[in-house]
Amino acid sequence: MTDYITLLKNNDLKATIQRTSILKSIDQAGHINIDEIYEDVREQHPTLSLATIYKNIILMQQNNIIIEVPMNGEKSKYELKKDDHIHLICQNCGKIQDAQLSPRTQETLIIENFTLRNAQINLYGYCQVCHTN
Numbered sequence: 324m325t326d327y328i329t330l331l332k333n334n335d336l337k338a339t340i341q342r343t344s345i346l347k348s349i350d351q352a353g354h355i356n357i358d359e360i361y362e363d364v365r366e367q368h369p370t371l372s373l374a375t376i377y378k379n380i381i382l383m384q385q386n387n388i389i390i391e392v393p394m395n396g397e398k399s400k401y402e403l404k405k406d407d408h409i410h411l412i413c414q415n416c417g418k419i420q421d422a423q424l425s426p427r428t429q430e431t432l433i434i435e436n437f438t439l440r441n442a443q444i445n446l447y448g449y450c451q452v453c454h455t456n
């Protein structure tokens with residue numbers, strides 16, 4: 324299990340119970356939207372409001388602990404920050420698969436007059452289950 328307290332402290336945030344529960348929920352799901360986080364966290368902390376969760380998500384995003392994955396018209400999903408990778412996003416069921424960004428992909432990106440700090444590539448289509456149905 325990831326040490327959420329250290330993760331928060333290393334990124335200049337106080338380790339509150341709200342934040343560690345949100346991180347745990349995201350970590351267990353892989354990729355998860357705010358409503359799902361809310362349902363998850365509320366089981367143990369019934370008094371926590373959606374607004375508080377949202378505020379903490381924004382803060383942890385700003386401090387590079389979690390990443391927002393845009394979902395094309397649906398609510399964004401969140402994941403713990405990992406190495407740069409590609410997302411294969413199913414437009415039917417919303418499932419997200421992680422794929423590695425190969426060194427070849429990085430070489431084919433020709434970027435001038437721009438300093439790249441991190442990359443997120445999202446590819447939208449249909450997963451195997453939705454494709455065959």
Ligand SMILES: [Zn+2]
Pocket residue numbers: 413414415416417418449450451452453454
């Ligand atoms: Zn699907």
Ligand SMILES: [Zn+2]
Pocket residue numbers: 354402408410420421
């Ligand atoms: Zn991912």
